[in-house]
Amino acid sequence: MQQVLNDADFDSKVLDAPGKVLVEFxxxxxxxxxxMQPILxxxxxxxxxxxxxxxxxxxxxxxxxxxxxxNGFPTYVLFQDGAAVKTLTGEQSEETLLALA
Numbered sequence: 001m002q003q004v005l006n007d008a009d010f011d012s013k014v015l016d017a018p019g020k021v022l023v024e025f026x027x028x029x030x031x032x033x034x035x036m037q038p039i040l041x042x043x044x045x046x047x048x049x050x051x052x053x054x055x056x057x058x059x060x061x062x063x064x065x066x067x068x069x070x071n072g073f074p075t076y077v078l079f080q081d082g083a084a085v086k087t088l089t090g091e092q093s094e095e096t097l098l099a100l101a
Contacts, residue, residue, distance in 0.1 A: 017082065019051060020080055020100070020101065021078075023077050024056070025075040026073055028057065073089075074090070
């Protein structure tokens with residue numbers, strides 16, 4: 001399981017981070033998010049060194065959710081040097097997430 005970020009550590013771990021960071025915005029009650037958890041775990045393991053992978057619980061960080069994931073969950077946002085450069089919403093394949101590197 002990936003580290004779950006909140007409002008307090010999002011800036012330092014994502015916006016201030018050099019290179020690529022993949023963030024999944026999820027909800028614990030979301031069945032699509034639950035199905036994606038093992039895939040995200042695999043992506044994190046396989047992408048180690050290429051980019052960091054984190055999660056944000058939208059119920060605990062609603063401001064981040066409204067800014068980066070307004071269209072549904074799960075939403076994946078790829079950040080490059082602190083800027084959001086790509087967004088994918090809904091269930092994704094492992095290959096699609098790995099191709100973001």
